[in-house]
Amino acid sequence: xxxxxxxxxxxxxxxxxxxxLFNNExxxxxxxxxxxxxxxxxxxxxxxxxxxMSKAIKMGITAAKNALLEANVNLxxxxxxxxxxxxxxxxEKFLETVLEQKEELLAPTSxxxxxxxxxxxxxxxxxxxxxxxxTYTQEDISLESAFIDAMLLLEEDLDVNAVLVGSxxxxxxxxxxxxxxxxxxxxxxxxxxxxxxQNSAGTITSEGAFFFVLSAEKKINSDVEIVAISTFKEKDAxxxxxxxxxxxxxxxCLVEDLDIVLLGKNGDRNQDVIYEILEKGLFLNSNVLVxxxxxxxxxxVTGFAIWLACKIFKNNYIPNVLKLNTVSSQNPKLALxxxxxxxxxxxxxxxxxxx
Amino acid sequence: xxxxxxxLKKSIIEQLNLEExxxxxxxxxxxxxxxxxxxxxxxxxxxxxxxxKDYGIKLTDPYQGKEIFISINKMAEYIETHRTK
Amino acid sequence: MKNGVAITGMxxxxxxxxxIEANYNSLILNNHGLSFPEIxxxxxxxxxxxxxxxxxxxxxxxxxxxxxxxxxxxALLAISAVKEAIAIANLNKEQLTKTGLISxxxxxxxxxxxxxxxxxxxxxxxxRFIRAQHPGFTTSKIGEYFQINGYTTTISTxxxxxxxxxxxxxxxxxxxxxxxxxxxxxxxLTKFTLNGxxxxxxxxENFCKPFDDHRDGLNLGEGAAFLVLEADHLLQGKKVLGxxxxxxxSNDAFHQTASSETGEGAFLxxxxxxxxxxxxxxxxxxxxxxxxxxxxxxxxxxxxxxxxFGENIPAFSSTKTFTGHTLAAAGALEAVFSIxxxxxxxxxxxxxxxxxxxxxxxxxxxxxxxVRMQHILSNSFGFGGNCTSLxxxxxx
Numbered sequence: 145x146x147x148x149x150x151x152x153x154x155x156x157x158x159x160x161x162x163x164x165l166f167n168n169e170x171x172x173x174x175x176x177x178x179x180x181x182x183x184x185x186x187x188x189x190x191x192x193x194x195x196x197m198s199k200a201i202k203m204g205i206t207a208a209k210n211a212l213l214e215a216n217v218n219l220x221x222x223x224x225x226x227x228x229x230x231x232x233x234x235x236e237k238f239l240e241t242v243l244e245q246k247e248e249l250l251a252p253t254s255x256x257x258x259x260x261x262x263x264x265x266x267x268x269x270x271x272x273x274x275x276x277x278x279t280y281t282q283e284d285i286s287l288e289s290a291f292i293d294a295m296l297l298l299e300e301d302l303d304v305n306a307v308l309v310g311s312x313x314x315x316x317x318x319x320x321x322x323x324x325x326x327x328x329x330x331x332x333x334x335x336x337x338x339x340x341x342q343n344s345a346g347t348i349t350s351e352g353a354f355f356f357v358l359s360a361e362k363k364i365n366s367d368v369e370i371v372a373i374s375t376f377k378e379k380d381a382x383x384x385x386x387x388x389x390x391x392x393x394x395x396x397c398l399v400e401d402l403d404i405v406l407l408g409k410n411g412d413r414n415q416d417v418i419y420e421i422l423e424k425g426l427f428l429n430s431n432v433l434v435x436x437x438x439x440x441x442x443x444x445v446t447g448f449a450i451w452l453a454c455k456i457f458k459n460n461y462i463p464n465v466l467k468l469n470t471v472s473s474q475n476p477k478l479a480l481x482x483x484x485x486x487x488x489x490x491x492x493x494x495x496x497x498x499x
Numbered sequence: 500x501x502x503x504x505x506x507l508k509k510s511i512i513e514q515l516n517l518e519e520x521x522x523x524x525x526x527x528x529x530x531x532x533x534x535x536x537x538x539x540x541x542x543x544x545x546x547x548x549x550x551x552k553d554y555g556i557k558l559t560d561p562y563q564g565k566e567i568f569i570s571i572n573k574m575a576e577y578i579e580t581h582r583t584k
Numbered sequence: 585m586k587n588g589v590a591i592t593g594m595x596x597x598x599x600x601x602x603x604i605e606a607n608y609n610s611l612i613l614n615n616h617g618l619s620f621p622e623i624x625x626x627x628x629x630x631x632x633x634x635x636x637x638x639x640x641x642x643x644x645x646x647x648x649x650x651x652x653x654x655x656x657x658x659a660l661l662a663i664s665a666v667k668e669a670i671a672i673a674n675l676n677k678e679q680l681t682k683t684g685l686i687s688x689x690x691x692x693x694x695x696x697x698x699x700x701x702x703x704x705x706x707x708x709x710x711x712r713f714i715r716a717q718h719p720g721f722t723t724s725k726i727g728e729y730f731q732i733n734g735y736t737t738t739i740s741t742x743x744x745x746x747x748x749x750x751x752x753x754x755x756x757x758x759x760x761x762x763x764x765x766x767x768x769x770x771x772x773l774t775k776f777t778l779n780g781x782x783x784x785x786x787x788x789e790n791f792c793k794p795f796d797d798h799r800d801g802l803n804l805g806e807g808a809a810f811l812v813l814e815a816d817h818l819l820q821g822k823k824v825l826g827x828x829x830x831x832x833x834s835n836d837a838f839h840q841t842a843s844s845e846t847g848e849g850a851f852l853x854x855x856x857x858x859x860x861x862x863x864x865x866x867x868x869x870x871x872x873x874x875x876x877x878x879x880x881x882x883x884x885x886x887x888x889x890x891x892x893f894g895e896n897i898p899a900f901s902s903t904k905t906f907t908g909h910t911l912a913a914a915g916a917l918e919a920v921f922s923i924x925x926x927x928x929x930x931x932x933x934x935x936x937x938x939x940x941x942x943x944x945x946x947x948x949x950x951x952x953x954x955v956r957m958q959h960i961l962s963n964s965f966g967f968g969g970n971c972t973s974l975x976x977x978x979x980x
Contacts, residue, residue: 256841
């Protein structure tokens with residue numbers, strides 16, 4: 145009944161580059177907090193606008209515009225943005241000034257740019273796009289929420305041709321460092337590629353922006369179809385497998401049909417237990433890939449996973465650094481992305497297919 | 500007297516992140532908004548804070564700024580007559 | 585055929601009081617809820633606010649939460665509003681597990697961050713609040729309290745967040761993706777937002793005067809409001825409080841904080857809402873305006889209203905004169921007020937108005953009026969150009 149929905153353009157800015165990954169020479173970091181590889185922001189954003197922008201805004205606008213360029217879309221009908229922790233840098237800057245200067249003599253710029261809808265608003269401003277505009281922020285399913293809205297929009301309104309949907313999250317000096325204190329990050333600094341050899345609590349983190357142009361219209365540049373996205377809450381491991389199975393069946397496929405399973409395993413002992421049940425059970429015979437040793441874990445990291453799946457389809461190649469087992473798949477066509485929220489309560493499922 | 504103008508240019512460049520500009524490139528009579536430096540209403544609010552912080556001048560009505568932030572010369576003239584520090 | 589969207593429950597906590605009845609009584613008696621900060625720990629004691637005069641400890645005790653929890657003020661306010669909405673809609677535990685939850689919040693639990701920012705490193709006592717800064721966490725806590733396990737998400741589009749949450753819930757019901765969802769918004773007063781708006785020089789030291797020629801800024805407020813939305817097939821004789829018949833969302837794409845002179849975003853949002861509802865502009869009986877009382881918003885909104893309605897401008901007023909501007913919660917509070925207007929055929933007063941603005945000469949409703957009404961439009965606009973309009977209608 146629903147329309148088929150295609151990704152007609154996509155772009156990502158992260159701690160890895162396509163070149164590094166697909167040449168099997170991933171970038172190596174030795175701190176548990178690391179940064180995105182800067183893009184050439186000056187080419188995309190006018191200097192007078194750029195001067196005030198935090199990295200979140202720069203990354204967001206740049207990824208958004210590159211995705212539109214690739215999709216050959218000048219003006220999308222809608223802009224739907226996701227961010228877990230918003231414009232943290234400006235939030236932190238304004239908050240520190242409020243506290244340090246005891247509520248006196250405050251300049252407004254960092255406050256203005258601290259709101260979660262800053263990036264979505266700035267993209268609209270940059271494109272002069274008066275269409276539908278929304279920003280979601282639901283921890284680890286922020287981007288999933290944005291996709292659910294985008295797909296609904298394409299279904300509801302046949303006049304909607306192109307929806308720009310994407311995510312951004314940035315690292316900030318202080319607030320990100322608080323993650324060492326609440327056990328989100330590992331206490332000892334590790335090298336990112338050794339994330340899965342630790343057997344300790346916590347993970348590593350970085351930042352990034354990932355934007356996608358969705359359309360119900362299949363074009364020459366349609367490489368990927370986004371089949372379905374779903375989220376659910378569940379604590380029991382057996383029920384998790386059951387929910388995943390149900391999701392696949394609803395979308396007319398079985399585990400055996402999956403060429404790739406991209407897991408959001410993040411090296412945290414408590415989370416990995418849940419992933420391992422799936423690896424040894426439901427996905428025992430699947431080609432299981434992982435990616436958080438490359439970019440760490442953050443609220444909208446599934447943007448990187450979707451970006452990665454798109455690149456794998458486009459290049460028809462799976463970098464070795466992603467492989468968790470020895471199952472291989474020639475000419476991968478169907479991928480399931482599964483991610484577990486940091487508090488182990490909410491699950492995300494994304495099914496994408498090569499066109 | 501010209502020291503104040505240089506000082507102003509320096510703090511404007513710093514406060515408004517105009518890193519691409521140097522002090523020499525800003526003429527004392529260049530208009531700060533519109534066709535000149537291209538500053539906008541958010542910059543105007545930043546300049547109000549700058550006046551208060553550096554020169555002890557408190558503007559209560561943001562619209563007042565329009566008559567002061569015309570050029571470096573106009574700003575300097577206003578500061579010279581109204582500064583409290 | 586699209587499914588209808590029935591409102592079967594609503595709840596509210598604002599500076600006007602706890603619950604629907606207290607809020608309604610204040611509205612019809614012209615008793616505003618503005619005061620000066622007593623609970624919020626701030627230097628700016630001269631700025632009027634719509635503050636709820638209960639400390640976090642009092643709120644937590646009323647909900648029988650013991651120490652060691654990580655509910656921040658926005659979550660606590662939301663829980664009391666959701667509780668009322670659930671009671672009115674008469675939902676049981678089993679039903680709640682399958683219900684969705686969509687909440688709007690602009691700053692979530694940043695009040696905790698500003699309180700503990702400088703002690704997180706030296707003391708482990710309050711580190712459970714580190715994640716609480718983020719609006720999604722606030723929503724998760726609301727869901728956790730009621731064990732709501734359906735689709736849960738948060739919208740953060742500054743001052744239009746709550747309205748957008750209501751729109752999204754309505755869309756999910758209309759499309760059949762969900763059959764029951766709790767929607768609304770919550771924001772508490774924080775040092776962060778009070779100082780932020782103050783740095784923009786748009787806070788008034790007086791009680792705000794929306795649409796008045798001498799308006800000089802807004803008053804911030806805090807609060808939470810939620811609606812229970814249900815698909816028609818679940819109703820089975822249930823009392824319907826009203827319906828969501830239209831929604832429109834647009835971006836002004838003009839400036840990061842200011843609204844355009846033409847009110848383009850506002851105009852498009854109202855136009856889309858009318859389109860969805862299949863109503864004519866002349867069917868709108870009353871507008872609960874965004875009306876923040878800043879120079880910029882009220883002019884831009886007035887221009888947009890004139891563009892939309894031409895010579896036949898409906899009665900309108902801003903209830904922010906009662907509650908202050910409650911940011912992400914505003915659209916949700918005003919949704920509740922709109923439904924109260926419909927239920928009681930009352931148009932509420934735009935307090936503190938004396939002189940129409942020169943540019944548009946529009947005059948709002950200045951004292952509470954009884955008028956038979958069928959459809960009400962509610963506007964919510966935010967920073968980042970996010971504009972949303974909702975249309976509420978009487979059932980049947």
